[in-house]
Amino acid sequence: MCLILFAIAPLDEYQLVVAANRDEYYDRPSRPAMFWPENPEILAGKDMSMGGTWMGITKSGRFAAVTNFRETPADPIPPLSRGDLTSRFLSGSEPALSYLQQIATRADQYRGFNLVLGDADGFYYFTNQTSKITRLEPGYYGLSNQLLNCDWPKVIEGQQKLERAIHQPALADALSMVLCDGGDHRAFSNSFIASEDYGTRARTVVIWKKDGHLSFEEQCYAKNGVAESLQKHSFTVKN
Numbered sequence: 001m002c003l004i005l006f007a008i009a010p011l012d013e014y015q016l017v018v019a020a021n022r023d024e025y026y027d028r029p030s031r032p033a034m035f036w037p038e039n040p041e042i043l044a045g046k047d048m049s050m051g052g053t054w055m056g057i058t059k060s061g062r063f064a065a066v067t068n069f070r071e072t073p074a075d076p077i078p079p080l081s082r083g084d085l086t087s088r089f090l091s092g093s094e095p096a097l098s099y100l101q102q103i104a105t106r107a108d109q110y111r112g113f114n115l116v117l118g119d120a121d122g123f124y125y126f127t128n129q130t131s132k133i134t135r136l137e138p139g140y141y142g143l144s145n146q147l148l149n150c151d152w153p154k155v156i157e158g159q160q161k162l163e164r165a166i167h168q169p170a171l172a173d174a175l176s177m178v179l180c181d182g183g184d185h186r187a188f189s190n191s192f193i194a195s196e197d198y199g200t201r202a203r204t205v206v207i208w209k210k211d212g213h214l215s216f217e218e219q220c221y222a223k224n225g226v227a228e229s230l231q232k233h234s235f236t237v238k239n
Helices: 083-091 096-104 153-165 171-179
Strands: 003-008 014-025 030-035 042-047 055-058 063-068 113-119 122-127 133-136 139-143 198-209 213-222 226-236
Touching (some): 003 153, 003 171, 014 063, 030 198, 030 213, 030 226, 042 083, 055 083, 063 083, 096 122
Antiparallel strands (some): 003 014, 003 139, 014 198, 030 042, 113 122, 213 226
16 A cells, blocks of 8 residues: 555544555455455455455454555565554454554564554554554544655645545545546656556545444556456444
8 A cells, every 4th residue: 555645533524534545566466345254344455465454444443554664675574464464453352552552562573664543442653663653633644655744745735635625525536536646747746656567456435424334445456557346335333
Protein backbone atom coordinates (compact mmCIF):
# COMPACT_ATOMS: atom_id res chain seq x y z
CA MET A 1 0.00 0.00 0.00
CA CYS A 2 1.66 3.22 -1.09
CA LEU A 3 -0.91 5.89 -0.35
CA ILE A 4 -3.46 6.05 2.43
CA LEU A 5 -5.51 9.21 2.79
CA PHE A 6 -7.84 8.99 5.76
CA ALA A 7 -10.04 11.09 8.00
CA ILE A 8 -11.04 10.24 11.55
CA ALA A 9 -14.46 11.64 12.53
CA PRO A 10 -14.19 14.45 9.95
CA LEU A 11 -17.88 15.32 10.20
CA ASP A 12 -20.69 14.35 12.56
CA GLU A 13 -21.82 11.78 9.98
CA TYR A 14 -18.58 9.80 9.67
CA GLN A 15 -16.48 7.62 11.95
CA LEU A 16 -13.74 6.90 9.38
CA VAL A 17 -13.16 7.66 5.71
CA VAL A 18 -10.28 6.04 3.81
CA ALA A 19 -9.01 6.42 0.24
CA ALA A 20 -6.02 4.17 -0.47
CA ASN A 21 -3.92 2.81 -3.32
CA ARG A 22 -1.91 -0.38 -3.06
CA ASP A 23 1.14 -0.36 -5.34
CA GLU A 24 2.90 -3.66 -6.01
CA TYR A 25 4.49 -5.79 -8.72
CA TYR A 26 1.80 -7.18 -11.01
CA ASP A 27 3.21 -10.68 -10.83
CA ARG A 28 2.89 -10.90 -7.03
CA PRO A 29 -0.18 -13.08 -6.40
CA SER A 30 -2.98 -11.56 -4.35
CA ARG A 31 -6.64 -12.14 -3.63
CA PRO A 32 -9.21 -9.35 -4.08
CA ALA A 33 -11.00 -7.92 -1.06
CA MET A 34 -13.55 -10.31 0.43
CA PHE A 35 -14.71 -11.69 3.74
CA TRP A 36 -12.01 -14.27 4.33
CA PRO A 37 -13.26 -17.88 4.06
CA GLU A 38 -10.73 -18.76 6.75
CA ASN A 39 -12.01 -15.97 9.03
CA PRO A 40 -15.37 -14.45 7.94
CA GLU A 41 -14.98 -11.58 10.42
CA ILE A 42 -12.24 -10.03 8.26
CA LEU A 43 -12.88 -8.01 5.11
CA ALA A 44 -9.60 -7.46 3.26
CA GLY A 45 -7.49 -8.32 0.28
CA LYS A 46 -4.78 -10.92 0.81
CA ASP A 47 -1.17 -11.26 -0.28
CA MET A 48 -0.96 -14.87 -1.39
CA SER A 49 2.85 -14.88 -1.23
CA MET A 50 3.11 -14.31 2.52
CA GLY A 51 -0.50 -14.61 3.71
CA GLY A 52 -0.95 -11.13 5.17
CA THR A 53 -2.87 -8.06 4.06
CA TRP A 54 -2.15 -4.42 3.31
CA MET A 55 -5.47 -3.12 4.66
CA GLY A 56 -8.66 -4.50 6.15
CA ILE A 57 -11.47 -4.10 8.62
CA THR A 58 -13.56 -6.49 10.69
CA LYS A 59 -17.28 -6.72 11.39
CA SER A 60 -16.56 -5.41 14.89
CA GLY A 61 -14.72 -2.33 13.60
CA ARG A 62 -11.06 -3.30 13.96
CA PHE A 63 -9.16 -1.44 11.23
CA ALA A 64 -5.58 -1.98 10.09
CA ALA A 65 -3.40 -0.65 7.27
CA VAL A 66 0.33 -0.85 6.58
CA THR A 67 2.76 0.79 4.15
CA ASN A 68 6.38 0.04 3.45
CA PHE A 69 8.96 2.66 4.38
CA ARG A 70 11.25 3.95 1.65
CA GLU A 71 14.71 2.88 2.82
CA THR A 72 17.86 0.93 2.13
CA PRO A 73 17.06 -2.47 3.67
CA ALA A 74 19.14 -3.75 6.55
CA ASP A 75 21.59 -6.58 5.89
CA PRO A 76 20.58 -9.24 6.63
CA ILE A 77 16.94 -8.62 5.69
CA PRO A 78 14.70 -8.73 8.79
CA PRO A 79 12.80 -12.03 8.84
CA LEU A 80 9.15 -11.13 9.51
CA SER A 81 6.48 -10.15 6.97
CA ARG A 82 4.92 -6.71 7.34
CA GLY A 83 1.57 -8.10 6.19
CA ASP A 84 1.41 -10.06 9.44
CA LEU A 85 1.22 -6.79 11.37
CA THR A 86 -2.24 -6.10 10.00
CA SER A 87 -3.63 -9.62 9.65
CA ARG A 88 -2.72 -10.60 13.21
CA PHE A 89 -4.43 -7.52 14.59
CA LEU A 90 -7.54 -8.10 12.50
CA SER A 91 -7.80 -11.72 13.57
CA GLY A 92 -7.23 -10.99 17.26
CA SER A 93 -9.04 -9.19 20.06
CA GLU A 94 -6.21 -7.35 21.83
CA PRO A 95 -6.78 -3.56 22.07
CA ALA A 96 -4.88 -1.57 19.45
CA LEU A 97 -2.67 0.24 21.97
CA SER A 98 -1.48 -2.87 23.79
CA TYR A 99 -1.01 -4.65 20.45
CA LEU A 100 1.28 -1.84 19.29
CA GLN A 101 3.18 -1.90 22.55
CA GLN A 102 3.94 -5.54 21.87
CA ILE A 103 4.93 -4.83 18.26
CA ALA A 104 7.31 -2.12 19.46
CA THR A 105 9.36 -4.72 21.35
CA ARG A 106 10.16 -6.60 18.13
CA ALA A 107 9.85 -3.87 15.50
CA ASP A 108 13.42 -4.42 14.31
CA GLN A 109 12.40 -7.87 13.02
CA TYR A 110 10.52 -6.17 10.16
CA ARG A 111 11.72 -4.06 7.29
CA GLY A 112 10.66 -0.42 7.53
CA PHE A 113 6.92 0.07 7.97
CA ASN A 114 4.13 2.46 8.89
CA LEU A 115 1.13 1.00 10.68
CA VAL A 116 -2.31 2.50 11.36
CA LEU A 117 -4.64 0.61 13.69
CA GLY A 118 -8.05 1.42 15.06
CA ASP A 119 -10.67 -0.12 17.33
CA ALA A 120 -13.37 0.96 19.77
CA ASP A 121 -10.76 2.72 21.92
CA GLY A 122 -9.34 4.91 19.15
CA PHE A 123 -6.88 5.10 16.25
CA TYR A 124 -3.08 4.89 16.44
CA TYR A 125 -0.01 5.28 14.25
CA PHE A 126 3.29 3.49 14.71
CA THR A 127 6.46 3.23 12.66
CA ASN A 128 9.63 1.30 13.39
CA GLN A 129 11.58 4.32 12.17
CA THR A 130 10.90 6.16 15.44
CA SER A 131 9.35 3.45 17.68
CA LYS A 132 6.82 6.03 18.88
CA ILE A 133 3.12 5.20 19.27
CA THR A 134 0.90 8.16 18.36
CA ARG A 135 -2.78 8.39 19.20
CA LEU A 136 -4.59 9.97 16.25
CA GLU A 137 -7.11 12.67 17.05
CA PRO A 138 -10.05 13.53 14.77
CA GLY A 139 -8.76 15.10 11.57
CA TYR A 140 -7.25 14.48 8.15
CA TYR A 141 -4.12 12.39 7.53
CA GLY A 142 -1.91 11.25 4.68
CA LEU A 143 0.50 8.31 4.68
CA SER A 144 2.77 6.95 1.98
CA ASN A 145 6.26 5.46 2.19
CA GLN A 146 7.62 8.13 4.52
CA LEU A 147 6.46 9.31 7.94
CA LEU A 148 2.82 10.24 8.56
CA ASN A 149 1.87 13.56 6.93
CA CYS A 150 5.22 13.84 5.13
CA ASP A 151 5.85 16.61 2.59
CA TRP A 152 5.41 14.55 -0.59
CA PRO A 153 2.95 16.26 -3.00
CA LYS A 154 0.60 13.27 -3.22
CA VAL A 155 0.34 13.27 0.57
CA ILE A 156 -0.04 17.01 1.20
CA GLU A 157 -2.32 17.63 -1.76
CA GLY A 158 -4.10 14.34 -1.20
CA GLN A 159 -5.10 15.47 2.29
CA GLN A 160 -6.43 18.73 0.87
CA LYS A 161 -8.40 16.87 -1.80
CA LEU A 162 -9.77 14.49 0.81
CA GLU A 163 -10.96 17.40 2.91
CA ARG A 164 -12.78 18.87 -0.09
CA ALA A 165 -14.20 15.52 -1.19
CA ILE A 166 -15.69 14.79 2.23
CA HIS A 167 -18.40 17.36 1.54
CA GLN A 168 -19.44 15.83 -1.79
CA PRO A 169 -22.76 13.94 -1.92
CA ALA A 170 -21.20 11.20 -4.08
CA LEU A 171 -18.33 10.68 -1.67
CA ALA A 172 -17.08 7.33 -2.99
CA ASP A 173 -16.82 8.69 -6.53
CA ALA A 174 -15.03 11.82 -5.34
CA LEU A 175 -12.48 9.77 -3.40
CA SER A 176 -11.89 7.49 -6.38
CA MET A 177 -11.04 10.52 -8.50
CA VAL A 178 -8.45 11.61 -5.94
CA LEU A 179 -6.80 8.19 -6.11
CA CYS A 180 -6.62 8.23 -9.92
CA ASP A 181 -4.40 11.33 -10.05
CA GLY A 182 -1.45 10.60 -12.36
CA GLY A 183 0.62 13.47 -10.97
CA ASP A 184 2.88 15.92 -12.79
CA HIS A 185 6.62 16.56 -13.17
CA ARG A 186 7.25 16.61 -9.42
CA ALA A 187 8.63 13.57 -7.62
CA PHE A 188 6.04 11.71 -5.52
CA SER A 189 3.13 13.63 -7.05
CA ASN A 190 1.36 10.66 -8.66
CA SER A 191 -1.24 8.86 -6.60
CA PHE A 192 -1.81 6.30 -9.36
CA ILE A 193 0.99 4.31 -11.03
CA ALA A 194 0.74 2.30 -14.25
CA SER A 195 3.52 0.42 -16.07
CA GLU A 196 4.41 -3.00 -17.46
CA ASP A 197 5.85 -4.43 -14.23
CA TYR A 198 4.78 -2.38 -11.21
CA GLY A 199 1.86 -0.16 -10.42
CA THR A 200 -1.37 0.46 -8.55
CA ARG A 201 -2.95 -2.95 -8.05
CA ALA A 202 -5.95 -1.87 -5.96
CA ARG A 203 -7.84 1.35 -5.29
CA THR A 204 -9.87 1.12 -2.09
CA VAL A 205 -12.47 3.43 -0.57
CA VAL A 206 -13.89 2.82 2.91
CA ILE A 207 -16.75 4.92 4.30
CA TRP A 208 -17.75 4.15 7.87
CA LYS A 209 -20.64 6.18 9.24
CA LYS A 210 -21.40 6.98 12.85
CA ASP A 211 -24.60 4.92 12.63
CA GLY A 212 -22.43 1.85 12.00
CA HIS A 213 -23.02 1.45 8.26
CA LEU A 214 -19.81 0.68 6.42
CA SER A 215 -19.16 0.51 2.67
CA PHE A 216 -15.97 -0.97 1.24
CA GLU A 217 -15.17 -0.63 -2.47
CA GLU A 218 -12.07 -2.03 -4.17
CA GLN A 219 -11.14 -1.60 -7.82
CA CYS A 220 -8.34 -3.94 -8.94
CA TYR A 221 -5.94 -3.19 -11.80
CA ALA A 222 -3.68 -5.17 -14.11
CA LYS A 223 -0.59 -4.13 -16.10
CA ASN A 224 -0.61 -0.60 -17.50
CA GLY A 225 -3.49 0.38 -15.23
CA VAL A 226 -6.13 -1.73 -16.96
CA ALA A 227 -9.17 -2.05 -14.69
CA GLU A 228 -10.10 -5.57 -13.61
CA SER A 229 -12.55 -6.71 -10.93
CA LEU A 230 -14.61 -4.32 -8.82
CA GLN A 231 -15.55 -5.50 -5.33
CA LYS A 232 -18.29 -3.81 -3.30
CA HIS A 233 -19.19 -4.80 0.24
CA SER A 234 -21.34 -3.25 2.94
CA PHE A 235 -22.32 -4.19 6.46
CA THR A 236 -23.19 -2.71 9.84
CA VAL A 237 -20.32 -2.59 12.32
CA LYS A 238 -21.20 -4.22 15.62
CA ASN A 239 -18.92 -3.12 18.44
